[in-house]
Amino acid sequence: MRQTLSRWWDSDFGYSFRQSPAAIIAAVIAFICIFCAVFAGWVAPHNPFDLSTLELGDARLPPAWEEGGMAKYLLGTDDQGRDILSALIYGTRISLVVGLAAVALSLLIGVGVGLLAGAVGGWLDAFLMRLCDVVSSFPAILVALLIAGVARALYPQASDIAAFFVLILAIAFAGSNGWVQYARTVRASTMVERGKEYVQAARVTGVPASRIMLRHILPNVTGPVMVLATIQVATAIITEATLSFLGVGVPPTSPSLGTLIRVGNDYLFSGEWWITIFPGLMLVLIALSVNLLGDWLRDALNPRLR
Amino acid sequence: MSVFILRRLLQAIVVMVSVAFVSFLLFQYVGDPVVFLLGQEATPEQIRQLRADLGLDQPFFIQFWHFLVNAAQGEFGLSLRQGAKVSRLLAERFPATFELALVAAILALVVGIPMGVYAALRRGSFLSQVFMTVSLLGVSLPTFLIGILLILVFSVWLGWLPSFGRGPTVNIGWWSSSLVTVDGWRHMILPAVTLAIFQLTLIMRLVRAEMLEVLRTDYIKFARARGLTDRAIHFGHALKNTLVPVMTITGLQLGGLIAFAIITETVFQWPGMGLLFIQAVTFADVPVMAAYLCLIALIFVIINLIVDMLYAAVDPRLRVAKATG
Numbered sequence: 001m002r003q004t005l006s007r008w009w010d011s012d013f014g015y016s017f018r019q020s021p022a023a024i025i026a027a028v029i030a031f032i033c034i035f036c037a038v039f040a041g042w043v044a045p046h047n048p049f050d051l052s053t054l055e056l057g058d059a060r061l062p063p064a065w066e067e068g069g070m071a072k073y074l075l076g077t078d079d080q081g082r083d084i085l086s087a088l089i090y091g092t093r094i095s096l097v098v099g100l101a102a103v104a105l106s107l108l109i110g111v112g113v114g115l116l117a118g119a120v121g122g123w124l125d126a127f128l129m130r131l132c133d134v135v136s137s138f139p140a141i142l143v144a145l146l147i148a149g150v151a152r153a154l155y156p157q158a159s160d161i162a163a164f165f166v167l168i169l170a171i172a173f174a175g176s177n178g179w180v181q182y183a184r185t186v187r188a189s190t191m192v193e194r195g196k197e198y199v200q201a202a203r204v205t206g207v208p209a210s211r212i213m214l215r216h217i218l219p220n221v222t223g224p225v226m227v228l229a230t231i232q233v234a235t236a237i238i239t240e241a242t243l244s245f246l247g248v249g250v251p252p253t254s255p256s257l258g259t260l261i262r263v264g265n266d267y268l269f270s271g272e273w274w275i276t277i278f279p280g281l282m283l284v285l286i287a288l289s290v291n292l293l294g295d296w297l298r299d300a301l302n303p304r305l306r
Numbered sequence: 307m308s309v310f311i312l313r314r315l316l317q318a319i320v321v322m323v324s325v326a327f328v329s330f331l332l333f334q335y336v337g338d339p340v341v342f343l344l345g346q347e348a349t350p351e352q353i354r355q356l357r358a359d360l361g362l363d364q365p366f367f368i369q370f371w372h373f374l375v376n377a378a379q380g381e382f383g384l385s386l387r388q389g390a391k392v393s394r395l396l397a398e399r400f401p402a403t404f405e406l407a408l409v410a411a412i413l414a415l416v417v418g419i420p421m422g423v424y425a426a427l428r429r430g431s432f433l434s435q436v437f438m439t440v441s442l443l444g445v446s447l448p449t450f451l452i453g454i455l456l457i458l459v460f461s462v463w464l465g466w467l468p469s470f471g472r473g474p475t476v477n478i479g480w481w482s483s484s485l486v487t488v489d490g491w492r493h494m495i496l497p498a499v500t501l502a503i504f505q506l507t508l509i510m511r512l513v514r515a516e517m518l519e520v521l522r523t524d525y526i527k528f529a530r531a532r533g534l535t536d537r538a539i540h541f542g543h544a545l546k547n548t549l550v551p552v553m554t555i556t557g558l559q560l561g562g563l564i565a566f567a568i569i570t571e572t573v574f575q576w577p578g579m580g581l582l583f584i585q586a587v588t589f590a591d592v593p594v595m596a597a598y599l600c601l602i603a604l605i606f607v608i609i610n611l612i613v614d615m616l617y618a619a620v621d622p623r624l625r626v627a628k629a630t631g
Binding site for chain 2: 130133134137138139141142145146149150152153154156234238241242245246247248261265268269271273276277280283284287288291
């Protein structure tokens with residue numbers, strides 16, 4: 001473990017990481033967010049889902065540094081006396097889980113379709129690429145919204161798990177930021193790799209086609225895919241937040257950052273800005289740090305820029 | 307060229323029929339609309355009567371055929387919630403969305419292009435760096451959050467601008483416009499800015515990148531060697547050549563504006579089609595949802611077709627490539 005870490009640190013990759021202050025700051029922020037989300041139960045000062053600890057007398061308190069704020073509630077409380085900071089940490093966890101799951105699903109579908117199209121070619125390739133064209137001619141957020149909205153209208157009484165699954169599906173299928181981008185990238189690199197000598201050699205020695213695809217071609221096309229996946233984490237989290245804000249996202253029993261913003265939005269006019277602004281800032285912080293990491297990764301993995 | 311357009315047309319028709327099929331399926335699987343309309347205490351005769359009135363008692367394919375014929379005529383039946391004709395509801399809401407998208411598009415172009423040109427020409431200057439940083443924020447900030455922040459600052463804290471609705475509208479024929487009164491414009495500012503920011507930053511970054519690319523080319527160096535003024539080089543030669551990709555992206559973004567309008571309209575309670583759709587989702591108002599789906603698909607198919615044609619018309623290289631290949 002230590003050896004691999006130090007080897008990574010001394011490699012070109014580690015060098016370019018050390019040279020980029022933006023990447024270091026972004027990585028630190030992302031690490032803190034992930035840490036808090038994973039250990040939410042220990043990190044959060046209160047449990048926002050434990051109704052017995054809520055005190056209505058503490059409702060709508062401003063952040064601790066404002067007049068009337070309490071040190072107990074660092075970022076203030078919402079209309080039910082829930083600690084904003086704790087709700088934020090739990091909300092981040094849900095946002096991250098949905099975002100990562102959506103990226104994983106898009107990867108699975110996109111890489112599969114791309115490999116298939118690139119390796120098989122012919123009419124299947126033409127059909128799949130046409131499909132990609134059509135899907136990506138609609139804006140991502142619109143497709144996600146339509147899928148989530150239609151599903152919501154079809155099954156208003158769906159269980160929480162089903163609601164989560166539909167949401168993840170909606171984000172993964174969403175336009176040009178979803179599976180389509182992986183399919184296109186993987187197809188292009190697969191077509192290049194397919195003609196190379198190592199693939200021909202494998203074919204000549206009688207390695208089955210499926211094994212060539214998965215064990216020989218796939219490892220050689222993952223570089224650009226990882227960059228896309230990193231950036232997609234940010235767009236997936238924002239898409240989820242937007243859908244939840246519009247009321248077609250996560251089920252209300254497990255509020256994500258978007259749900260918190262939606263709920264807090266109602267209190268904006270009575271001056272309780274902290275209920276909606278802090279989850280919003282958190283969302284921007286996550287999106288920004290993931291985007292910066294993705295930018296760095298793209299530059300670091302691009303040999304032409306070295 | 308004509309083969310290219312024909313193929314695109316065919317593709318457009320396939321998309322439209324699939325979207326129509328999806329919206330038709332909606333009708334089949336959503337919980338019984340009759341219960342929504344009549345409530346729980348309706349008598350069986352009332353229910354049967356209404357089912358017959360709404361055509362819900364006919365077989366699947368006949369219903370789909372009726373649906374297609376009606377949809378082609380812009381007829382989607384009655385809204386289950388409001389009891390009014392869907393086509394009329396959408397027509398009422400259309401001007402609001404169109405005016406919002408139009409103002410936002412103009413704002414994005416009029417502000418975004420000069421900002422991009424400036425950031426390319428004065429690369430490294432303080433103002434350019436401010437532009438680039440702000441644009442990074444504009445891309446990272448989700449639309450609804452921009453809207454909320456603008457409301458917080460300009461409506462709640464400063465109290466300068468109204469935060470919801472369209473304000474007074476004036477009817478010009480069937481078109482209700484909020485662009486003819488001062489108060490209407492005051493209502494327009496925050497939603498339009500919210501909707502424009504993402505496109506604005508996108509256009510700015512695109513113009514900057516394209517300008518930097520073009521300024522490096524030989525013909526710009528040659529123009530410099532000929533002693534042309536900076537102005538002629540930058541605007542007569544360089545900017546002109548950056549506009550092709552900008553035009554394409556802007557065309558495609560018009561559709562994006564309509565998509566993001568759903569979010570903006572929800573934040574600002576702007577009475578457009580997007581808000582109508584979100585409300586329809588909440589109440590499972592299927593005819594409205596179906597009509598909106600079909601309308602959006604139609605708008606997109608048309609925009610994509612026009613952009614494809616414009617692209618072929620503007621860039622002669624494409625025409626040659628299409629003709630020979």
